[in-house]
Amino acid sequence: MKKTKTTIGIKVPFFPTSREFKVIRNELHDSLDQLGESGFLILGPKVSEFEEKMAKKVNRLYCVSCASGTDAITLALQANNIGVGDEVILPANSYPTIFGVALSHASPVLIDVERNTANLDPKQLKKKITHKTKAIIIVHLYGLSANINEIKSICKENKILLIEDCAQAVGSIYKKKPVGSFGDMAIFSFYPTKNLGALGDGGAIVTNTKRTYEKLKMLRMYGERNRYDSIFVGRNSRLDEIQAAFLLVKMRYLEKWLLIRKQLATIYFNNLVQLKNLTLPLESSFGEHSFHLFVIRTKQRNNLRKWLKEQGIETGIHYPKPIHFTTSFSYTGNKGSFPEAEQWSKEALSLPLHPFLTKKEIKYVTKQIQQFFSKTI
Ligand SMILES: Cc1ncc(COP(=O)(O)O)c(C=O)c1O
Known part of the structure; x- marks a missing residue:
């Protein structure tokens, strides 16, 4: 993908514990x-x-x-x-x-x-x-x-x-x-x-x-x-x-911080819902998500992650390998034993989401994701 200068000079860390x-x-x-x-x-x-x-x-x-x-x-x-x-x-x-x-x-x-x-x-x-x-x-x-x-x-x-x-x-x-x-x-x-x-x-x-x-x-x-x-x-x-x-x-702050997580998740949902090559987290009919992590899925995960990094945005992968692909636990399965878990590990990307993420930061993240997909379609 051709690199254009889009960075507005802000860095979005994944979870800056110092802010808390x-x-x-x-x-x-x-x-x-x-x-x-x-x-x-x-x-x-x-x-x-x-x-x-x-x-x-x-x-x-x-x-x-x-x-x-x-x-x-x-x-x-x-x-x-x-x-x-x-x-x-x-x-x-x-x-x-x-x-x-x-x-x-x-x-x-x-x-x-x-x-x-x-x-x-x-x-x-x-x-x-x-x-x-x-x-x-x-x-x-x-x-x-x-x-x-x-x-x-x-x-x-x-x-x-x-x-x-x-x-x-x-x-x-x-x-x-x-x-x-x-x-x-x-x-x-x-x-x-x-x-x-x-x-x-x-x-x-x-x-x-x-x-x-x-x-x-x-x-x-x-x-x-x-x-x-x-x-x-x-x-x-x-x-x-x-x-x-x-x-x-x-x-003492837990309920307030959980609410902020939900409000920020709503911003992600509203701003990313129209993107076709990306799957947003499921909001289940039987419960309420607490958004410890906001994990999206896309086949272009690695390129998107690289692009976001270039724009100063840190992301995470939870987890890059299913358990049976690790050396320690290779005895628990072979390639193909757990196809859905294997696919998740290839496509999952955790976006920054914590109670101290600002509106400016989250809007910047969603804008960069939109920009990535507008260039790759
Ligand atoms: C789902 C899950 N189970 C267990 C653990 C293990 O917890 P700890 O890191 O406190 O040992 C973690 C921590 O990352 C986790 O996310």
Whole structure:
């Protein structure tokens, strides 16, 4: 494509965490001061307060925080004695989900995804269930809820544990209820760029079962019943008190920031809907997208990405390879095993979308996309 000079000299970063920091800087400083004076650094009152609020947010009785979303997946499986010799089903495109499964020593089994949502395709599920299947992890990818009811009834019928991976879905709704409130358990990640992100790593598991809750608390702390009284091998996986304090600050802004994400997504929809060579995210009939990521699809993905980069616009690809194409997990499938996931990895492009994206920036992004397609048709 012939390069024309269109840049108006603005740079649009994918997610500039410094902008968020500026808005809440004073509150973050205050919480650090309070913590320093309180002397609680590990599993103190801020962790408990955060866990209580997080459980409430997704209509659950219990929440156990931990060091990351990856640990949350492993701990959720271990709390149910799922490990060596067991199979855990997950969607073939959710690269970050499989690590928590593999680290539990259970065998991951991949399922293809739906063309229109990128979420696990319930139609593919039954043929992959064996007597070894102990859990199914559904991922509400990009912030769009999966088809929960259909999958839940398959789990019930086959007595299989259902875990919702809500790492990208804080604020997503399914049939008027928050995601994370449907499965036997749900996990969250508080990686900094998530809808609710810490200033570092963090994760959590929610459940309504007291026994699971008690076991999770031991699993994240060396398997200890009481201090220095370990009764099984657990790990050290705790949400730092300071991260809990920061998350509590950010929770105050969550609803406002989710609303801004939706408003910005509407601008993308309105300005890009007329483009024929591009597919916009599905707005499902059963839920509300929380727009953790705004992922478009186009066969010209690589050229469009290059063009946007030349115009100063950063984009992302979530994810450039389906799981079975990675070296680590090549044993989970061959080329052609999961055609929809493979196609998504070739065509998906994540546009900048975060609560600090300005109207000027988003209009600039859409203008550059329009310009790209007007030249390539
Ligand atoms: C869908 C999904 N699952 C799991 C994870 C793992 O979370 P973490 O990065 O906190 O380990 C992530 C994070 O990127 C994710 O997006």
